[in-house]
Amino acid sequence: MREFRAPEVVIRRLAIYLRALGQCEEECESYISSKELGERAGVTPAQVRKDLAMFGEFGKQGVGYEVCNLKEELRRILKVNRVINTALVGVGELGMALARYNIRRAQRQDDYPFRLVAAFDVDPQKIGRKIERMVEIQPFARLTEVLRDLNVAIVILTVPASAAQEAVDRCVEGGVKGILNFAPAKVSVPNGVKLQNADVTLDLQQLAYYL
Ligand code: NAD
Numbered sequence: 001m002r003e004f005r006a007p008e009v010v011i012r013r014l015a016i017y018l019r020a021l022g023q024c025e026e027e028c029e030s031y032i033s034s035k036e037l038g039e040r041a042g043v044t045p046a047q048v049r050k051d052l053a054m055f056g057e058f059g060k061q062g063v064g065y066e067v068c069n070l071k072e073e074l075r076r077i078l079k080v081n082r083v084i085n086t087a088l089v090g091v092g093e094l095g096m097a098l099a100r101y102n103i104r105r106a107q108r109q110d111d112y113p114f115r116l117v118a119a120f121d122v123d124p125q126k127i128g129r130k131i132e133r134m135v136e137i138q139p140f141a142r143l144t145e146v147l148r149d150l151n152v153a154i155v156i157l158t159v160p161a162s163a164a165q166e167a168v169d170r171c172v173e174g175g176v177k178g179i180l181n182f183a184p185a186k187v188s189v190p191n192g193v194k195l196q197n198a199d200v201t202l203d204l205q206q207l208a209y210y211l
Pocket of ligand 1: 089090091092093094095120121122123126140158159160161163167181182183184198199200201
């Protein structure tokens with residue numbers, strides 16, 4: 001049987017609901033209505049109900065959703081209820097900032113799923129150094145082997161655009177299933193590997209249009 005795949009926009013919203021539920025928990029709220037969850041997530045209550053109904057029945061008529069329970073369900077659906085080994089390729093300005101953020105967040109939040117287990121660069125000056133005294137920067141030449149050995153599922157790619165496709169190909173060889181690409185390059189991945197592009201400059205340009 002083929003696995004059910006929800007539309008990407010829905011998955012995106014589930015991640016936003018999960019964040020909102022985390023905030024509710026911090027505010028010690030036990031129950032939340034679709035209206036309030038919608039307000040926190042910036043969507044209508046009907047949209048919340050429709051999105052969640054794709055995965056099951058989580059709410060109770062007149063009471064709403066139990067925050068803790070819905071949070072666990074969403075973590076299960078998004079598959080972030082476990083540790084996901086993650087690696088960084090390209091430890092420059094951006095890569096270093098993302099690596100530090102990831103390491104510190106994992107240190108202060110027990111259930112943060114993304115664990116940075118390896119980092120790679122081509123620069124001999126950087127190889128052997130440790131990020132936050134935790135993750136040693138390894139040579140790019142060892143990428144495929146180390147990714148396989150450490151069972152890395154996700155790579156954050158912060159290399160120059162010219163090096164992006166080669167790095168992606170080596171990651172795929174290393175068995176990676178998801179790549180978050182920050183390099184401004186059009187790269188391709190085979191079926192079975194998910195590529196997500198992140199681009200602050202494009203977002204800024206889009207924003208500038210509305211000024
Ligand atoms: P940087 O030059 O500071 O860092 C790039 C690093 O990649 C360097 O350490 C370099 O040695 C390393 N590198 C080069 N080839 C490599 C390879 N084959 N394997 C491993 N490492 C390799 O650049 P930066 O400012 O950190 O930016 C990194 C990338 O992210 C660039 O492509 C940049 O355009 C992009 N970027 C994207 C956004 C965004 O919003 N998407 C924002 C800033 C930068």
